[in-house]
Amino acid sequence: MQILFVEDNSSYADTLVSVVKDKFSDIAWDVVDNSSSAEILLAEKFYDLVILDLCMPNIPAGLEKSVENGQQLFYTLQRAMPGTPIYILTGSELDSFATSLSRHGERVKLWGAEKEFPTVLYFRKNDTLELVKELSEVYSEIASVNAITINTRGKDIVFAKGQERALKSFVRSMGGTDGVYYPLSGLSGSLVGRVEVRDARLTVIGIFVAKLGLSSKIQKENESYTRHVRLMPMNTFTPLLLSMDKGLKEYSAIFYTLAEGYEETLFEIIRNDPSAAVDVIEKVRFSMERWSAARNVSRVKIGDIRRAKLSDENFEELIAKNQIEDIKDIEEFFVNASVSCTHGDLHGANVLVNQARIPVLIDFGDVGFGYTGLDPITLEMSLIFHPDSVASKVSHEMRSFIDKWPNIDGYCQDNPFGEVIKFCRDWAYDISGDDKSVLAAGYAFAMRQLKYDTVGSDETVALIKRIVESIRATN
Numbered sequence: 001m002q003i004l005f006v007e008d009n010s011s012y013a014d015t016l017v018s019v020v021k022d023k024f025s026d027i028a029w030d031v032v033d034n035s036s037s038a039e040i041l042l043a044e045k046f047y048d049l050v051i052l053d054l055c056m057p058n059i060p061a062g063l064e065k066s067v068e069n070g071q072q073l074f075y076t077l078q079r080a081m082p083g084t085p086i087y088i089l090t091g092s093e094l095d096s097f098a099t100s101l102s103r104h105g106e107r108v109k110l111w112g113a114e115k116e117f118p119t120v121l122y123f124r125k126n127d128t129l130e131l132v133k134e135l136s137e138v139y140s141e142i143a144s145v146n147a148i149t150i151n152t153r154g155k156d157i158v159f160a161k162g163q164e165r166a167l168k169s170f171v172r173s174m175g176g177t178d179g180v181y182y183p184l185s186g187l188s189g190s191l192v193g194r195v196e197v198r199d200a201r202l203t204v205i206g207i208f209v210a211k212l213g214l215s216s217k218i219q220k221e222n223e224s225y226t227r228h229v230r231l232m233p234m235n236t237f238t239p240l241l242l243s244m245d246k247g248l249k250e251y252s253a254i255f256y257t258l259a260e261g262y263e264e265t266l267f268e269i270i271r272n273d274p275s276a277a278v279d280v281i282e283k284v285r286f287s288m289e290r291w292s293a294a295r296n297v298s299r300v301k302i303g304d305i306r307r308a309k310l311s312d313e314n315f316e317e318l319i320a321k322n323q324i325e326d327i328k329d330i331e332e333f334f335v336n337a338s339v340s341c342t343h344g345d346l347h348g349a350n351v352l353v354n355q356a357r358i359p360v361l362i363d364f365g366d367v368g369f370g371y372t373g374l375d376p377i378t379l380e381m382s383l384i385f386h387p388d389s390v391a392s393k394v395s396h397e398m399r400s401f402i403d404k405w406p407n408i409d410g411y412c413q414d415n416p417f418g419e420v421i422k423f424c425r426d427w428a429y430d431i432s433g434d435d436k437s438v439l440a441a442g443y444a445f446a447m448r449q450l451k452y453d454t455v456g457s458d459e460t461v462a463l464i465k466r467i468v469e470s471i472r473a474t475n
Contacts, residue, residue, distance in 0.1 A: 001027045001142045004041060006073065007053045007089065008033040008065060016051075016128060023132065024139050034060050035073040042080050046161035046249055048142050049135070050077055051087045082215075083108055083246025085138060087131060088122045110247045111145040111165075112172030119246075145169055149178040157183055162251030163191060163212040166244050170255055171197050173242075174206055184209070184265065185349045185363060190217055192363050194258065194352075209238050209256040209352075209362050215245055217365055218252035224367035225254075228291070228341050236287030237361045238352075256362065261355050267348035267388045269357070270420055278423050280359050281379070284351055285427050287361065288343065288375065292431045295340035295372045302440045302471070303331035305371050309448040318450045322461050327468045333475050335440050336433040338372035346375040347382035348389070373432030377441040380424035383417060385449045385460075395455065402463050406439060406470035436474050443467045 001024070007013040013031050020027060030045070032038050034057045054070035057063065077086055086105075105120025117138070123131040148168040150159070159167070171179040176197035185192040190213030197206040211221065225240050238256035245252035266284075270277040306315065319325050343350070344366025351359045382389060384402060389395040397416055404410040408425050412418035428438045446464045450457060 001048050001139055001146075002046065003027060003029050003049050003051060004038060004045075004047045005029055005031045005051045006033075006035070006038045006056060006070075007031065007051070008056045009053070012125060016131075019128060020132060020135060023136070027139065032060075034058055034062055035069040036060070038073055039076055042076065046165075047081065047084060048247075049085050049087065049138055050081075051089065051131075052077070053089045081247075081249050083110060083119055084249070085110075085117060086120050087134070088120065089125055090122060108246045109173075110169070111141045112148075112169035113141045113144075117141075145172050148172050148176070151178060151180045153180065153182070155183060157181065157191070159191070159212070160251060162248035163253070166212055166248050166251060166253035167195065167210065169244065169247075170195070170208075170210065170242065170253065174208075175199070176205060178202070181210075184352075189213060190365065192350075194262075195255075207258045207260055207262075208241065209258050211254045211256075211363060211365070212251060213253075213365070214250055215248075215252040218243065218245065218254050221254055221365040221367075224364050228367050229364050232290060232361075233287055235358075235360070236283075237364075258352070258360070259354070262352040262360060264353045265349045265388070266351035266353060266359065267382075267386070267392065267394070269353055270348060270383065270417060271392045271394055274417050274420050276357055277420050280351070280353055280357055281420065281423055281427075283357075284346075284359050284361070284379075285376075287359070291341040292338075292372050292375075293340075295338040295431065297336050297338050297433045299334050300337050301331060302333050302335060302443065305335070305337060305374070305437070305440045306331065306444040306447055308370055308374060309444040310451070314451060315447065318447065322450060322457055324461060324464065327464065330443070330468050330471050330475075333436075333471060335437040337437040337440070338431055338433040339369060340372045340431075341368065342370040342372060342375050343367055344370055344375075346379045347386050348379065349386065371432075371437070371441065373428045373438055373441045374444065376424045376427040376431070377438065377445055380421055380428070381442065381445050381449075383420070385445075385452070385455055387454050390454050399455070399459055402459065403466055405442065405463055406467055436471060439467055439471050439474070443471065 005013060017029055030041055036058050037060055055065050055067050056069050057065050058069045105118055107116040107118050110117050145168050148171050150167050167179060174197045177200045178198050180196040182194040184194060190211055192211045195208045195210045196204045199205050222243055229237055238258055241257045242255045266280060269280055350363045352362060353359050384395050384398050401411055401415045412422050432438045446460060449460050
């Protein structure tokens with residue numbers, strides 16, 4: 001357990017730390033006497049609890065103490081570590097300022113515990129025993145959640161402290177003693193994985209999909225799920241079970257229920273059985289039909305479609321770096337493009353498949369209105385660019401054909417994954433708006449890949465130039 005203690009009275013600070021250490025010797029303390037030092041530590045470390053004197057200086061060993069410094073630090077704490085308990089110390093009866101802070105507190109479930117805990121409590125300095133009593137309960141809960149183990153079966157997965165705490169809290173809340181984490185994706189700063197919750201006998205008692213990311217991303221996914229995902233046909237997506245955004249510092253987590261047997265990704269099916277993969281993708285297309293059927297077609301510039309995948313700032317930087325400024329003219333070309341709700345990141349790792357070859361979609365962080373044709377084009381081109389495809393050698397087998405990408409017949413001829421490509425491309429042609437908008441989607445996706453190094457930039461640039469040539473030829 002890690003505590004940040006902000007107290008300018010060194011004698012009182014030493015006494016409180018000593019009393020608590022007599023009971024809980026393994027608690028780690030950071031003790032500072034001013035608000036500036038506390039803010040520096042907040043940016044660097046993860047804390048389970050903060051004890052805060054309201055009247056303090058704002059610099060180390062400062063002589064000018066003010067409650068305004070404590071107030072500002074209190075607000076900073078709540079922004080930086082939402083839901084983390086704050087114990088406020090006062091030397092006398094609560095004044096109006098201290099009492100006003102009570103409206104910022106709430107009672108929430110933390111650490112996978114069954115009971116709710118207050119996020120703001122007040123203690124008079126002459127009643128240390130009451131503080132220690134409350135602290136004892138928190139210590140017990142933190143010890144319980146820290147005892148949960150997360151197994152990765154030897155995979156090198158780096159969890160931020162808030163991400164690890166979310167996983168352990170979830171496993172504990174489900175009645176488990178440990179969890180086995182299988183990574184599904186780790187792009188864009190978030191971790192997506194399958195979690196098996198196990199009891200003390202290592203029996204699996206539940207299987208879930210977890211997404212662990214920055215709070216802003218998880219909040220967006222929650223909103224997207226409520227607005228769009230739950231309108232899809234039943235059993236075509238993973239149902240939302242629980243979201244968690246307290247006591248995790250800058251992170252939040254979202255957990256979905258997953259039926260047993262969904263142990264393969266679409267990438268694995270494509271690698272091992274392309275014909276079976278086509279049947280799976282057909283089911284995926286059907287599951288998303290409710291979204292794409294509600295599309296509207298509008299006339300937009302190709303640059304608008306590219307912006308859906310790559311910002312103007314990154315675009316300018318990448319074309320300069322790769323010396324392809326001569327492609328910029330196509331950004332002003334117009335196409336007829338469909339707009340509807342889209343998945344937004346429809347690559348093979350975001351489709352889980354069971355033994356009956358039934359797929360479900362996961363990872364809804366990018367769900368929202370966008371250019372409809374980008375979903376099937378993203379799925380198709382992820383066979384070239386996604387790290388899982390590179391690792392499985394699918395990408396290597398595809399790249400000898402990519403100079404023919406704009407011509408679907410030439411691209412698929414002798415291509416070992418031709419039937420998968422053909423289905424995805426036909427899907428794109430059916431829903432995109434016009435043929436040129438499919439090329440525009442391929443251009444947008446390929447431009448984005450210049451940000452990454454999974455495929456050499458020379459090959460990616462060559463693909464972009466071939467698509468640009470085809471767009472110019474049809475203009």
